[in-house]
Amino acid sequence: MAEQKRDYYEVLGVSKSASDDEIKKAYRKLAKQYHPDMNPGDKTAETRFKEVNEAYEILSDKDKRARYDQFGHAGVDPNFNSGGFGGGFDGSMDFDLGDIFSSFFGGGGGTRARTGPQRGGDIRVQLTIDFEEAAFGCEKEITVGRTETCTDCGGTGCAKGTTAEVCPDCHGTGTVRTQRQTIMGTMMSTSPCSKCGGTGKIIHQPCPICRGTGSAKKQKKITVKVPAGIDDGQAISLRGQGNAGRSGGPAGDLVIVIALRRHPVFQREGSNVYCEQPVTFIQAALGAELEIPTIDGKVKYDLPEGTQTGTTFRLRGKGIPNINGRGRGDQYVTVVVEVPKNLNSEQKEALKRFGETLSPENHKKNKSFLDMFDKRKKKS
Numbered sequence: 244m245a246e247q248k249r250d251y252y253e254v255l256g257v258s259k260s261a262s263d264d265e266i267k268k269a270y271r272k273l274a275k276q277y278h279p280d281m282n283p284g285d286k287t288a289e290t291r292f293k294e295v296n297e298a299y300e301i302l303s304d305k306d307k308r309a310r311y312d313q314f315g316h317a318g319v320d321p322n323f324n325s326g327g328f329g330g331g332f333d334g335s336m337d338f339d340l341g342d343i344f345s346s347f348f349g350g351g352g353g354t355r356a357r358t359g360p361q362r363g364g365d366i367r368v369q370l371t372i373d374f375e376e377a378a379f380g381c382e383k384e385i386t387v388g389r390t391e392t393c394t395d396c397g398g399t400g401c402a403k404g405t406t407a408e409v410c411p412d413c414h415g416t417g418t419v420r421t422q423r424q425t426i427m428g429t430m431m432s433t434s435p436c437s438k439c440g441g442t443g444k445i446i447h448q449p450c451p452i453c454r455g456t457g458s459a460k461k462q463k464k465i466t467v468k469v470p471a472g473i474d475d476g477q478a479i480s481l482r483g484q485g486n487a488g489r490s491g492g493p494a495g496d497l498v499i500v501i502a503l504r505r506h507p508v509f510q511r512e513g514s515n516v517y518c519e520q521p522v523t524f525i526q527a528a529l530g531a532e533l534e535i536p537t538i539d540g541k542v543k544y545d546l547p548e549g550t551q552t553g554t555t556f557r558l559r560g561k562g563i564p565n566i567n568g569r570g571r572g573d574q575y576v577t578v579v580v581e582v583p584k585n586l587n588s589e590q591k592e593a594l595k596r597f598g599e600t601l602s603p604e605n606h607k608k609n610k611s612f613l614d615m616f617d618k619r620k621k622k623s
Contacts, residue, residue: 248316249294251297251298251301251302251311252298252302254294254295254297254298255269255270255273255295255298255299255302256269256273257269259312263303266299266303267299267303270295270298270299270303270476271476271512273291273295274292274295274296274299274475277289277291277292277295278292278475278502278505279292279371279502280504280505281505292502293369293500295476296369296476296478297367299476300476300478300498300500301319307319360488360489360490360491360492360493361488361489361490361492362488362492362493362494362495363485363486363487363488363489363492363493363494363495364486364495365485365486365495365496365497366387366389366484366485366486366495366496366497366498367498367500368385368387368497368498368499368500369499369500369501369502370383370385370467370469370499370500370501370502371502371503371504372469372501372502372503372504373503373504373506374503374504374505374506374509374511374538375538376469377469377472377473377474377475377501377503377563378471378472378538378563378564379471379538379564380468380469380470380471380472380473381469382466382467382468382469383466383467383469384464384465384466384467385464385465385467385499386462386463386464386465387462387463387465387484387497388460388461388463389460389461389463389484389485389486389487389497390458390459390460390461390486390487391458391459391460391461391463391487392457392458392487393450393452393453393456393457393458393459394452395450395451395452395453396450396452396453396457398457398458398487398489398490398491399457400446400449400453400455400456400457401448401449401450401455402449402450402451403450405448407444407445407446407447408444408445408446408447409443409444409445410436410438410439410442410443410444410445411438412436412437412438412439413436413438413439413443415443415444416436416443417435417436417439417441417442417443418433418434418435418436418441419433419434419435419436419437420432420433421433421434457489458486458487458489463484465481465484465497467479467481467499469501470566471564471566471568472514472563472564472565472566472567473501473566474501474503474511474513474566475501475502475503475511476500476501476502477500477501477566478498478499478500478501479498479499479501480496480497480498480499481496481497481498481499482496483495483496484496484497485497485498508536509538511563513563513572514562514563514564514565514571514572515562515563515572515573515574515575516537516538516561516562516563516572516573516574516575517574517575517576517577518536518574518575518576518577519576519577519578519579520533520535520576520577520578520579521579521580521581522546522550522578522579522580522581523580523581523583524580524581524582524583526546527546527549527550527551527552527578527580528548528549529548530545530546530547530548530549530550531545531546532544532545532546533545533546535558535574535576537558537561537574538561538562538563538574539561542558542561544556544558544576546578550578550580551578551580552578552579552580553577553578553579554577554578555575555576555577555578556575556576556578557573557574557575557576558573558574558575558576559573560573561573561574562574
């Protein structure tokens with residue numbers, strides 16, 4: 244049975260008819276809210292962050308979302324293609340008629356035999372990287388604990404020089420059929436073979452290394468190539484690097500979810516970068532040549548005279564490289580005028596004299612604001 248989880252739409256706080264943009268917007272808000280860097284040591288926030296990432300991974304993928312909408316969590320379970328749903332991901336379902344009737348009439352729970360090849364489970368890990376590493380790509384080595392085929396027995400589960408016996412009760416099928424008389428007549432039902440546990444074979448001399456399981460838990464170092472432009476919450480899937488399959492089945496995948504460390508200067512929205520640039524009162528009034536930090540290093544920018552706080556300008560092509568390798572985003576810089584503090588008496592007097600030389604034309608916004616207020620007051 245699939246693990247009980249919250250509905251993915253509920254996790255992101257969106258409706259089932261939500262658009263891709265709505266899902267993406269909700270995810271970014273929640274990922275930022277529960278990011279480990281924002282909540283150091285908060286286990287609840289860490290759990291919610293992982294839950295939000297998992298929900299977004301499914302709902303942002305067209306095929307996975309379709310399967311989830313049709314089958315729920317079972318449709319996106321790693322064992323969906325090898326367990327209860329024999330039809331794979333195309334939406335078809337290969338249920339044994341006996342399984343269906345047995346579930347209605349208490350047969351055997353309808354559990355399918357485990358004699359055929361079974362795909363190994365996926366492994367999900369989180370990889371935290373720096374802002375610049377995500378922007379330009381990098382290589383990271385991670386250590387993953389996974390099940391691998393036992394090298395001593397080759398996955399058979401049998402000690403060297405021995406073989407498994409075909410189960411005499413189910414004849415290797417892993418299931419037994421029983422008849423039952425019901426009000427609808429004689430019904431056939433199938434259930435897992437109790438003698439072999441549904442495997443179809445009996446191991447008399449188990450492998451001493453894996454104890455008959457055919458696999459062993461090992462630590463594996465894996466090099467991960469992180470592509471340039473990857474964003475927080477996006478995932479890299481390494482096919483066949485997950486847990487080993489059973490009975491000759493393929494291994495699962497290793498899914499690496501990316502988490503970005505906060506940058507002290509930059510913020511990111513898609514492929515665009517945002518930052519604030521503090522300037523002095525004098526620089527804003529008279530204009531100045533500024534050195535603006537970018538992910539490529541500092542660049543020069545001519546600030547026009549009379550620039551107001553909150554003014555935003557764009558540096559084309561100074562954002563994040565697009566993950567598809569085509570072009571880059573832009574950098575948006577917002578000017579913040581820093582009003583001087585802790586002035587001495589001489590400085591204050593100099594500012595007063597300077598202020599006396601100014602006319603309303605030097606502060607047009609202030610003048611228009613007062614004029615608007617006076618006109619409204621006269622009308623009332």
